Structure formats: structure tokens, C-alpha cells
């Protein structure tokens with residue numbers, strides 16, 4: 538083999554390796570949590586939690602009060618540091634992709650008394666992308682318009698956020714996360730206290746986002762709704778008790794363990810998994 542031929546073969550191998558790497562990144566889950574432990578106030582709030590969310594999936598993260606659901610979302614966002622384990626986004630350490638996740642916090646966590654219009658509040662969802670020293674550009678305004686349209690809030694874009702109803706506030710929070718055009722969204726109890734039309738609007742929107750190959754991780758206490766709309770359920774109680782498509786989680790023991798309820802509890806009947 539002459540030198541030129543050797544170099545050409547080396548280049549081909551490099552290209553093939555590069556392609557394999559690209560393909561591996563394509564296959565990597567949008568979110569991968571591995572053996573994550575978080576200690577809060579001297580207690581283990583999360584104990585070796587494993588969870589993956591792939592593109593096109595809506596995973597319902599469910600568990601009783603204090604199970605660690607919000608803590609897990611905060612660990613994924615980098616708002617607190619796990620003392621063990623790893624969080625990866627599309628195959629890369631999450632610390633290298635900060636500010637790329639669309640986050641919908643619980644409604645009471647947002648400063649609604651801040652003097653902002655609906656559209657300015659939605660624009661804050663892009664603050665990380667815009668940077669503090671730059672003004673919003675055409676792409677930012679377009680992303681805000683599209684986000685407002687998708688939650689049916691375009692007509693209220695100039696209204697101060699302090700004057701919104703609970704359902705309108707929830708739609709603003711979802712639009713704020715959407716404005717980032719993220720590949721992964723984390724939603725913390727987005728259905729709490731909503732009327733039926735708003736629930737339907739958000740359910741339809743989340744389904745559309747799945748069709749667009751976004752990945753969604755959603756906490757909720759509305760278990761029948763979660764079972765109806767999620768592609769997978771992850772039952773958390775400090776650690777993962779079970780994880781799978783809703784139709785595979787038929788064993789009452791799993792629910793009893795996750796929620797610490799008795800066999801006669803209404804929860805099992807409402808989920809259709811009672812013995």
C-alpha cells in the first residue's frame with residue numbers, strides 16, 4: 538500500500554468514526570439521569586435515581602408529596618448539585634448545556650407582582666439565549682409570537698401579568714418555556730387548578746410537541762390524566778419504584794409501594810389497577 542492510499546484509508550476511518558459518534562448522539566436520550574443522589578437538610582431526598590426521556594416522549598413523573606419530584610427537576614436544571622450520579626442532555630453532561638431546557642415551574646413560584654406585560658414575561662424565557670447586554674432581535678420576537686399563539690394568548694400580550702387569572706398565568710409559563718424552542722421541557726404540575734378548556738388546550742399542545750420530537754418530563758398529582766396522556770410513567774418515592782408505559786404498570790403492589798396507600802385506597806380504583 539502506498540502512502541497516499543494509507544492516508545485516504547485513515548481519513549475514511551476518521552469519517553466513519555465521526556458518523557458513528559453523530560449517530561450515537563442522535564440515539565442518546567434527550568435526558569438521561571443516572572444514579573443521582575441528592576441530600577437536602579441532612580436527608581437523602583433522591584437515592585440513586587435513574588431515568589431517561591427520549592425525543593417524542595412525554596414521561597409522567599409521579600409520586601406522593603415529598604417524593605422528590607421537584608428536587609429531581611431542580612437537579613436536572615442544575616439549580617442544585619447532586620452529590621452523586623450524572624445528568625446528561627442529548628449525550629452531553631448537563632453542565633455543558635445550561636439554559637437550553639424549557640422549564641415550567643409551579644405557578645406560585647413565579648413573581649406575578651413584577652411589572653411586566655405578558656409578552657415581556659414570555660421573552661424572559663429567552664434571556665439566557667439573548668444575553669443580558671443584547672436587545673431582543675427578530676428571531677426572539679418571532680419565537681415569542683409563536684409561543685403566545687400556541688397557548689392562545691396573543692390577544693392578551695400587552696396585559697400586565699399581575700392581572701391574569703390562574704389559567705392564563707399557566708399559559709404564560711408554558712409560552713415562556715416554549716419561547717426558547719427547547720428540545721427538552723420540564724413541567725412542574727402544569728395542570729393544577731385549571732379549568733377543563735385550559736387543560737384540553739395544554740394536553741393538545743403537549744401532544745403536538747411530542748409529534749414534533751420534543752421530549753417532555755411532567756410532574757403531576759392527577760394520576761388518571763397522567764396515565765391517559767403519558768407515553769411512560771415514572772413512579773418516584775425518593776428512588777424510582779417503577780418505570781414503564783402506563784398499560785404495563787398493572788401491579789397494585791407497585792402503586793402501594795410508591796404511594797404508601799392501603800389496598801382499599803381509592804387511588805387503585807381510579808387507576809383501574811385494584812385487585
Ligand SMILES: Nc1ncnc2c1ncn2[C@@H]1O[C@H](COP(=O)(O)OP(=O)(O)OP(=O)(O)O)[C@@H](O)[C@H]1O
Nearest residue numbers: 577578579582600601602603604605606607608609
Ligand atoms: N431546601 C430544602 N431543605 C431541606 N429539605 C428540603 C428542601 N427542599 C425540599 N426538601 C425536602 O426534600 C423532600 C423532597 O421534596 P420535593 O419538593 O422534591 O418533593 P415533591 O415530590 O416535589 O413534593 P410535592 O408533591 O409536595 O410538590 C421533602 O422531604 C422536602 O421536605
